[in-house]
Amino acid sequence: MAHSEQQVYDVAIVGSGAGGGMAAYALTKAGARVVMLEAGPAWYASKNSTMILPAYATPGRGRSTRNREFGEHDACDGGFEIEGEPYTRAPGTRFDWWRGRMLGGRTNHWGRISLRFGPRDFKGKTHDGLGDDWPIGYQDIAPYYDRIDDLIGVFGSNEGLENHPDGRFHPAPKPRCYELLVKKASDKLGITCIPSRLSIITKPLPGRQACHYCGQCNRGCSVKANFSSPDVLIAPALATGKLTLITEAMAREVTVGRDGLATGVSYVHKPSGEDRHVRAKVVVLAASALESARLLLNSKSSQFPQGLANGSGTVGRYITDTTGTDVSGFIPAMVDHVPHNEDGVGGMHVYMPWWLDNAKLDFPRGYHIEVWGGLGQPSYGFGGGIQRYPNVAGYGKKLKEDYRKYYGATIGFSGRGEMIPNDKSYAEIDPTVVDQWGIPVLRFHWEWSDHEINQSKHMQETFRKLIAEMGGTVFSGMPTKEQQYGLAPGGRIIHELGGARMGTDPKTSVLNADCQAHDCKNLFIADGAPFVSQADKNPTWTILALAWRTADAITAQRKAGAI
Numbered sequence: 001m002a003h004s005e006q007q008v009y010d011v012a013i014v015g016s017g018a019g020g021g022m023a024a025y026a027l028t029k030a031g032a033r034v035v036m037l038e039a040g041p042a043w044y045a046s047k048n049s050t051m052i053l054p055a056y057a058t059p060g061r062g063r064s065t066r067n068r069e070f071g072e073h074d075a076c077d078g079g080f081e082i083e084g085e086p087y088t089r090a091p092g093t094r095f096d097w098w099r100g101r102m103l104g105g106r107t108n109h110w111g112r113i114s115l116r117f118g119p120r121d122f123k124g125k126t127h128d129g130l131g132d133d134w135p136i137g138y139q140d141i142a143p144y145y146d147r148i149d150d151l152i153g154v155f156g157s158n159e160g161l162e163n164h165p166d167g168r169f170h171p172a173p174k175p176r177c178y179e180l181l182v183k184k185a186s187d188k189l190g191i192t193c194i195p196s197r198l199s200i201i202t203k204p205l206p207g208r209q210a211c212h213y214c215g216q217c218n219r220g221c222s223v224k225a226n227f228s229s230p231d232v233l234i235a236p237a238l239a240t241g242k243l244t245l246i247t248e249a250m251a252r253e254v255t256v257g258r259d260g261l262a263t264g265v266s267y268v269h270k271p272s273g274e275d276r277h278v279r280a281k282v283v284v285l286a287a288s289a290l291e292s293a294r295l296l297l298n299s300k301s302s303q304f305p306q307g308l309a310n311g312s313g314t315v316g317r318y319i320t321d322t323t324g325t326d327v328s329g330f331i332p333a334m335v336d337h338v339p340h341n342e343d344g345v346g347g348m349h350v351y352m353p354w355w356l357d358n359a360k361l362d363f364p365r366g367y368h369i370e371v372w373g374g375l376g377q378p379s380y381g382f383g384g385g386i387q388r389y390p391n392v393a394g395y396g397k398k399l400k401e402d403y404r405k406y407y408g409a410t411i412g413f414s415g416r417g418e419m420i421p422n423d424k425s426y427a428e429i430d431p432t433v434v435d436q437w438g439i440p441v442l443r444f445h446w447e448w449s450d451h452e453i454n455q456s457k458h459m460q461e462t463f464r465k466l467i468a469e470m471g472g473t474v475f476s477g478m479p480t481k482e483q484q485y486g487l488a489p490g491g492r493i494i495h496e497l498g499g500a501r502m503g504t505d506p507k508t509s510v511l512n513a514d515c516q517a518h519d520c521k522n523l524f525i526a527d528g529a530p531f532v533s534q535a536d537k538n539p540t541w542t543i544l545a546l547a548w549r550t551a552d553a554i555t556a557q558r559k560a561g562a563i
């Protein structure tokens, strides 16, 4: 029997990443007494980041470790495999699930590409008959995008592009030298290329300094110039005195009373291995899209034998990931360059939003292009191996000279596009496998359709044209149809969404337009699970906006005495 706290909180939130942090911020500011359960330990970039430390200063020289997949100094603890926390895949299918396990979740590392979904992204079915429309439109979420632009901060430029809404931007940094080459090639090929939009502040905000262009964003920013949930959302929520934060608390299930309402959350206190319980009048799941679906499926009771809020049978269904493929090349124009200032943020200064008309293409929806290259602080390894560059042979002085000569002469493009949900891609509870605490794990089924495979072909062809236009040579051959044109396996782009989608019909959706469970009115979800569809944009700005909107709905319903 789990030990239960006597105190009844107004709201219990599971997870402290983008969605959980935003919900905690908005609810505590509105006066609610909130308890937050977070599976990982506390971590604040402002205190714990290794920003500036050179990679060579540690014995591992910055190379990946088991927990720090993106390098020893990366901020985010987690990965595709976590010891003691397995997941499984149906035979013959592949889905890789990246999980952060620390305060702030994946917001400690993420690329901070912060794009609003456009009006058409909420109404995809109306436009091309595929997937489903959301029960809300751009106009419902736009005020929340404005609010997070102001609170969290994002740089960019107002361009007036269709379906790529502008925002309340901080000034964008200037393109670097190699990005000017990319812009020139894009202009020549008719590809829209504009300043990127990243949640990094270039003017100070209260308690936060403007970016000083050290380019170390993935390590976490010690001056709080970039967005991470612990420093930007959870610290101010704690400062209200209304937030009780319990770290190393792995939620097991949402508990319900005889009336079918949620009563709180049971969890494993990881340091002691004890089962504990917190009580609350409202429960908000924000454990990341698929973990929240797992919690619902594992919260079985006599009232909810298929899992909590799963009367529709759609929990775990309609899951998607962003499509992705990459091409990189060697650009002779960047060899032996004149030393010049390449300072900037830890990410690209330009990007290409979707620019084409699908009526003329063999796939629906679109993708955007991310750009990488340049002269960032050297880390473990060199450009995929010095042997890939022309006329490299030898060792000692000559080898050192070659490293200097070729450093910064690689440019790469990554496509990030929209997948259409399909019936063959879903998650369910594995009937036989449990994690180290005995909690049943997810089993994934996954299949790409021709929509995504054809889109990947288009990405590959486009990136190859761009590299050729810059006078470069591509490092790899064109992938074949059998290789799905280089399309990354499901989950690899780490934008998994859905699993408890919103909708107006309780027979086909889990949540209503306020991200409130149709079957359990004091249960809400504030991460990527409510998403009805992807877009050709990264999802986190929309997770944040939607979480704030959900928090406001909770506050309004609590005031009205409805929950």
Ligand SMILES: Cc1cc2nc3c(=O)[nH]c(=O)nc-3n(C[C@H](O)[C@H](O)[C@H](O)COP(=O)(O)OP(=O)(O)OC[C@H]3O[C@@H](n4cnc5c(N)ncnc54)[C@H](O)[C@@H]3O)c2cc1C
Pocket (backbone or CB within 6 Å): 014, 015, 016, 017, 018, 019, 020, 037, 038, 039, 040, 098, 099, 100, 101, 102, 103, 104, 105, 106, 107, 109, 110, 111, 112, 113, 114, 115, 249, 250, 251, 252, 286, 287, 288, 289, 291, 494, 495, 526, 527, 528, 538, 539, 540, 541, 543
């Ligand atoms: C390398 C990388 C680059 C990325 N780049 C971008 C980008 O540029 N733009 C973009 O929009 N998105 C990007 N993303 C994705 C982005 O990080 C996620 O969309 C976002 O963090 C999701 O927020 P979340 O709150 O749903 O989940 P998370 O940030 O993952 O937070 C979930 C939290 O819940 C906790 N948790 C999980 N299960 C439990 C449980 N049972 N009990 C208690 N706590 C639990 C976890 O420990 C974690 O702290 C990137 C991700 C990665 C890893």
Ligand code: SF4
Pocket (backbone or CB within 6 Å): 051, 200, 201, 210, 211, 212, 213, 214, 215, 216, 217, 218, 220, 221, 222, 223, 224, 225, 226, 344, 345, 346
């Ligand atoms: S580049 Fe700017 S935002 Fe990124 S870590 Fe450095 S100072 Fe912080």
